[in-house]
Amino acid sequence: MLLIGLTGSIGMGKSTTAGFFREHGVPVYDADAAVHDLYDVGGAAVGPVGEAFPGVVQGGAVDRELLRQRVLGDPEALKRLNAIVHPLVGADRQTFFAEAKAKGADMVVLDIPLLFETGGHANMDAVVVVSAPAEMQRERVLARPGMTPERFDAILAQQMADAEKRARAHFVVETGQGLDHARAQVTEIVNALRDPDRRPRRPAPVESAAKPGQ
Template identity: 80%
Template sequence: MKVIGLTGSIGMGKSTTAAMFRDAGIPVYDADAAVHDLYDEGGAAVGPVGEAFPGVVKGGRVDREELRRRVLGQPDELKRLNAIVHPLVGRDRVGFFKAAEASGADMVVLDVPLLYETGGHANVDAVVVVSAPPEMQRERVLARPGMTPDRLDAILAQQLADAEKRARAHYVVDTGRGLEHAQAQVTDIIAKLRT
């Protein structure tokens, strides 16, 4: 079973591209969704994150916005958070792989925003990077509720530059040219991965 890493900076259209793989019948593991579940009420990360970052657990769940404020632009704090969360996500991913194998899948997609930044690219057979022009990226992200230019810049500072991601990728999906074009690229990538 081939393991495909799907990544891209914020606002590039990665979630939409992941849905295209999923619609093609390929199991997709969404790392962000896994973290969201871990932070939710009863999630395995609630206790340890609450101990490490007092005040971020509210109503039995991790307040993601409060946690983001605590770690954004704070490399040591982010490293401490990742040391708690990454092993929990890893355990969750094992279950995903078992289910995909049991279903007879010939490939799976790991949707991981910080694939290169965390070294995850070393554990996949191919990397697909989702990209769009920088002005389109900014427009998409700044349209999100609560997003500001300063916050966007802080997020981008933690991510490998788009040009570097594209240079290191096996495949690139350009979402700047519309959904139809992106879908055609995804279809082509799947066909190439199956040869």
């Protein structure tokens, strides 16, 4: 079973692209959704995160905005948080793998926003980066409720530059040219991954490989 890393900076259209993989019957693991469940009422992360960061648990769930304020710009705090959350996400991901394998999946997509930043790309059979023009990215993100230019810039500062991600990817999905164009690129990627003669070698290269849609 192939492990396909799906990543991209905020506002690039990663969730939409993940949906295109699902249309091909490819199971998708959403790391953000997994963390959300861990932070929700009854989630396994609520207790330990509340102990490490007093005051961030409200109504039995982790308030993600309060937590973000506690760790933003504090590498040590972020390190403590990751030490709590990463093992829990890892266990959840193993369950996902087992279920996908039992269903006969030939590949799975791991939707991980900070795939390169955490070094997770080295464990993937291929990496797909979702990208769009910077102006479009900014417009999309600032249209989100509660988003401000300052917060957007702070998030970008924690993420690898889009150009660097593109250079390290096996495939790039361009979402700035409409849904049909992006969907067609995903179809080509899935076809390439299912063809042993076209499948890229792991890990992801520093220089970009052939990228559908470019």
